[in-house]
Amino acid sequence: MIKEGVEKISDGKTLLVHKALYALVLALSLGTAIYSNYPAFQSEYIRTDDDRANIFWFHRLLDPELLKDDLLTDYAVFYEATGTKYLYTLAAYFVNPFLLAKIIPILFYAVAGAALYKMGRAIHGPWCGFILAFTFICYPGHLEYFNCGYSRIFAYPGLVLFLYFLTARQTKHLIWLIPLLSLFYPVAFLICAVAYFLWAVLRTTIARINVEPKKIILHFLAPMIISACFILPKYALPDQRYGRLLTYEETVRNSGAYKNGRNEILPRVPVYKKAIGALNEPFIILSFLVIFFFLGRESLKIPMEFWLFIVSGLLLYELAYYFLLHLYFPYKYFRYTFPMAVFFVISLGFGRIVERIPSLWGKILSLVLLIGVSHYFHGDAIKPAAGMRDYGxxxxxxxxxxxxxxxxxxxxxxxxxxxxxxxxxxxxxxxxxxxxxxxxxxxxxxxxxxxxxxxxxxxxxxxxxxxxxxxxxxxxxxxxxxxxxxxxxxxxxxxxxxxxxxxxxxxxxxxxxxxxxxxxxxxxxxxxxxxxxxxxxxxxxxxx
Missing domain, CATH: 3.40.50 (Rossmann fold)
Structure with a gap:
């Protein structure tokens, strides 16, 4: 759902505002990412917990004699996403992969910030774009997932780009984005695939748009076929070295799937409890109250694509319990959709409010107020080495x-x-x-x-x-x-x-x-x- 006339910036004043806000978004994105990640450049012992399971095999790329003929190293390489594995394998010929794993998160944070700004601007204007990007940049729950260089680093940038392209109806870009997600983070791929399927069905039936249905179907089928070619060889056929995935019944009987086990995925947590937990934050509650006060019923007027994004995550969350392990861990689908979509809805609400303020200084003062309130609730989470530990x-x-x-x-x-x-x-x-x-x-x-x-x-x-x-x-x-x-x-x-x-x-x-x-x-x-x-x-x- 694109606001008519917003994407095309006509007058010089609006263009200047757009450039200033876009530059500020990039500066904030890079600044926050560098501030959060710089300790990792100072010490090799400042790492995330998961680094110890996901990137140690880089040593083998630098020296084939290290970690040679090792069960754990072979397994770590096996379960790593195909795209991530080959990215670092090829990059190792030109740059130290451990260094690259520290640089990529900073760049991707800027990519996510830029894409969010463009999406918000396309929906309600540049001020909305800034608020959408700012809310994401400063929300502490996201920082931890950018302080790493392995597969999950591709989740948020990929999902943000997906929402932007889908909302802006630039579905031709999904032909390359969705296959990339299937290579680098299959969880994000599945979220996008389900949301895109629902979107394609609605856009060719009930909520039709001024686009040929054949074109919509083609743009949907092409990335899905390519992605299937990438995914099926890795996930459909078991690797004889490690055996098959446990069945549903075997997983339910496995104490490692419960509290005090290696991965607590059982018992099933009802989705409404997950949703209540995600919404039960003072900043979120206060934000919805303010938005409803100023916008009333219009508070719920958000792009259809956002609703489909939420539905996709919740649907996959439930399906992942019925197909335990075969769709990975259920909580992943909730984590990467519902909280993010909630903050998008809040951001769009604040964006509408700010866009309605007639004077430039009024808009600026409202942003300062919003930044101050955000800092009050979440400012202490923006810190060096967020989500990392010092193993020194x-x-x-x-x-x-x-x-x-x-x-x-x-x-x-x-x-x-x-x-x-x-x-x-x-x-x-x-x-x-x-x-x-x-x-x-x-x-x-x-x-x-x-x-x-x-x-x-x-x-x-x-x-x-x-x-x-x-x-x-x-x-x-x-x-x-x-x-x-x-x-x-x-x-x-x-x-x-x-x-x-x-x-x-x-x-x-x-x-x-x-x-x-x-x-x-x-x-x-x-x-x-x-x-x-x-x-x-x-x-x-x-x-x-």
Whole structure:
């Protein structure tokens, strides 16, 4: 739904306002993104949690001898979106992929801001465009999803561009955008595909527009066929190395899908509760009250495309519970549609109000007021390293592990092992980040490795540890002495492993590793002890 005459800027004053607001949007977008991301350029240890699972395989691009023949690295590459995988693989010939992963979020934030400005301007004018972009830029829920360089970074820019092209009826651009989303972030692709299908049906039947129905159908079918060619080879056929996805019944029985598991996706949360939770924010409630006060019934006059976008997300949210795992995690579809659409509706409402103010200074003062209120509610969320953590506390340990042979296999407690592939570029037997239990064979391998590790860790017999070392070819074991304290606690690790570990740690055992830490360790940092397994085997562990 485009406001007639807005897209074509006729007079010089309006053109000047447009240029000034557009420049301000770009400056705010880049400034916010740089401000939020610059700590990551200062330290390699400032990262998002998911970086440890999604980009560590870049080391292999820089040096093929690193992380070679490694189950976890191969799995991380396997589940990465096809487009992201090949983007970094090709880019590695020209630029360090770790550096590129820090630059892309900044550029994409500017792309999202620019597209939102253009969409708002096309609907209600330049002031509306500015408010739409500003609200998105400063809303803290989005920043976290731009502070990364892997697949999800493509979600918001892609969805924003989709809404802009669809609302502006520039569907020819969807012929390339939708296939790109299928390559880089399939969740966003599905959201767009469903919304686009509903739009095409309505625009060729009930809500027809001045566009040939054949053209609408062609512009819809072309990207869908191309996307199917991209998606089907990866997701329709299981990879024999990792097995098939769990069935619905298997997922429901899997404790890893519930609270205290690796990914809490069950039990099902009714969509109305998700919606209430998203709307139950002071800024949102206040905004709707103000908009309704000034606009009345016109508050709900928003582009049909926005409603279809919301419907698409909610529909896929429900379907994802019926096709568990096969449509990925249900909450993703809600997260990327409903909250974003709510802020779009709020922005368009404020945009209409500002556009009605006759004087330029009145418009400027209203924007200043809106910016002040937004800062009051959300300003503290715009900060350096939003959504990131500083893992520098363990830096001496990671730096030492870098000195170990490149083909070393390290067995370490899972939470500590999360950072080793990324920060030290060394293989680990298993970790928490890559413990998702959704593929049958992969889950069995990770489960066996996890239970074998903790069986040896809490054993009082050196033979058990030696057997574990020989079974997997482990070169180094890292012991966290903290894990030998408070052995009567209820939680040791995630389900389905917790009960096994709790049982193994019970009793008054003289755990071999705990009793021999100082004698066996070749390096110690704080509570962490690095043990060379060759020395352990020589110490008598080879006895059967």
């Amino acid at each position: 506390d363990e830096a001496p340990l990671y730096e030492y592990l870098k000195t170990l042979p490149k083909d070393s296999l390290i067995a370490a407690p899972p939470y500590l092992a999360d950072g080793i592939p990324l920060f030290s570029a060394r293989k680990v037997l298993f970790n928490f980040e890559l413990a998702s239990p959704w593929f049958t064979k992969y889950h069995e391998m990770i489960r066996e490795r996890t239970e074998d590790f903790f069986f040896a860790y809490y054993s009082d017999r050196v033979e058990d540890i030696a057997g574990f070392v020989k079974k997997y070819g482990v070169d180094y074991i890292i012991v966290d002495s903290k894990l030998f304290r408070y052995l009567n606690r209820d939680r040791f690790y995630i389900d389905p492993y917790n009960d096994f570990i709790k049982k193994q740690a019970a009793g008054e055992k003289k755990f071999f590793l705990r009793e021999n830490l100082d004698r066996l360790a070749q390096y110690r940092f704080d509570r962490y002890y690095v043990i060379d397994t060759a020395r352990l085997l020589k110490d008598g562990g080879g006895r059967n």
